[in-house]
Amino acid sequence: MNLPSILRWLLWPLSLVYGIAVRLRLWLYSRGTFETKRLRTPVISVGNLSVGGTGKTPMVIWLAERFLAAGKRVGVLSRGYKGSGDRSDEIELMRYRLNDRVLFGVGADRYEQGRRLEQQGVDVFLLDDGYQHLQLARDVNLLLMDAVQPLGREMLLPAGRLREPVSATGRASLLVFTRTETSASATAALGKLQEYPVFSAATRLLGFRRLGGGVQVLTLAEIGEGPFVAFCGIGNPRAFFLDLQNWQIPVVRAQAFPDHHRYTAGEAKALAQAARAADARAFVTTEKDAQNLGDVQFGERPVFVAVIDLVISQERAFWEAIQAQIVACAPSRRVN
Numbered sequence: 199m200n201l202p203s204i205l206r207w208l209l210w211p212l213s214l215v216y217g218i219a220v221r222l223r224l225w226l227y228s229r230g231t232f233e234t235k236r237l238r239t240p241v242i243s244v245g246n247l248s249v250g251g252t253g254k255t256p257m258v259i260w261l262a263e264r265f266l267a268a269g270k271r272v273g274v275l276s277r278g279y280k281g282s283g284d285r286s287d288e289i290e291l292m293r294y295r296l297n298d299r300v301l302f303g304v305g306a307d308r309y310e311q312g313r314r315l316e317q318q319g320v321d322v323f324l325l326d327d328g329y330q331h332l333q334l335a336r337d338v339n340l341l342l343m344d345a346v347q348p349l350g351r352e353m354l355l356p357a358g359r360l361r362e363p364v365s366a367t368g369r370a371s372l373l374v375f376t377r378t379e380t381s382a383s384a385t386a387a388l389g390k391l392q393e394y395p396v397f398s399a400a401t402r403l404l405g406f407r408r409l410g411g412g413v414q415v416l417t418l419a420e421i422g423e424g425p426f427v428a429f430c431g432i433g434n435p436r437a438f439f440l441d442l443q444n445w446q447i448p449v450v451r452a453q454a455f456p457d458h459h460r461y462t463a464g465e466a467k468a469l470a471q472a473a474r475a476a477d478a479r480a481f482v483t484t485e486k487d488a489q490n491l492g493d494v495q496f497g498e499r500p501v502f503v504a505v506i507d508l509v510i511s512q513e514r515a516f517w518e519a520i521q522a523q524i525v526a527c528a529p530s531r532r533v534n
Contacts, residue, residue: 209357236335245329251433337527341370431459
C-alpha cells in the first residue's frame, strides 16, 4: 500500500480511531469479555501484522509438508478471503500443492470448522492468516514479517499497512522474517537477535509450470530465454518482480493488479497486446494468480507459473521450537 503522502496524512485521523478500536478489542479479549475457544487438537497460527503478502501461504504449505512427513493428519483452517463458498485463490493453491492429503475447513467460524474436522481425525491444525483471529486459541503463534518492508515507521490502516500496532509482536511465539535473501541488512540484524525466538526464511524457485500443461515443473532453460511479460495480483507485487530479477529472468514489462484479482478476457487481451509490442516470448506469473485466471486466453504466447517454496534458516531448531510449544500447551487443552 503506497499511498501519496498527502493522502496518508488526510487518513491519519481515521488511523487513530482504528488504533483505538484495535486496542479495545485486544483488551476485551485479555479481560475475557470476548471469549477465546480452544480445540482439542493443537493449533499453529500463521499470520502477520500488515496487509499484503509476507509468505503466509508458502509457510502453511511448508508446515503441512513437514507434519505429513512425520505421519500426522493435518487440517487447514482458513477464512477463505475474497472467495466463494469454500473456494479462494489461496485455498485452491494449497489444495493444488497438498492434494487430498490435507483436510480443509473454510469459513468465518474457524472454531466450528475445526470441531467438524476433529470428528474426522486430525492431529494438528494450521490456522491460515490467524494472527488477528483471537476467537480461536492457538498453541503456536507464528508471526511473519517481510524483511524487505520494515514496519518501524508504518502507520495503522487506512493510512498505512498495519492491521495492529508493532507492539502486537509480543503475542508471537516465534518470529519469522521472510524474503531475507533480498536484504543483506536484514540478515545482519537477525544475527544480533540470537537470544530471541527469531528465524529467517528465503524464497526458493523450484521451476515453472506451463499453465494448462499439467503438473510437470520445468527449468528456466526449458521455458526459454524470454524475454517475458510478468504480471500478478498479489499483496506484494514488488516482491514477485524482485524475485524474477534475482532469478535472472528477463522481464520487459511488469504489470501489477489488485490482490486476489480475478482476470478477465479483456485484461488478457491487453496483456497479449503488450507482449507483442515488447516482443516478449511468453508470460510469467505466480501460483496464486494461476488460480484466478480461469479459462482466459492469452493467444499464442504461453503462460508460465513460478513454483516456489520456503527455505527456513536453522530448520531443525525451528521445527523443535514448534514441537516444544505444542507440548507446553498440552495441559491447557486438557483443561478446556
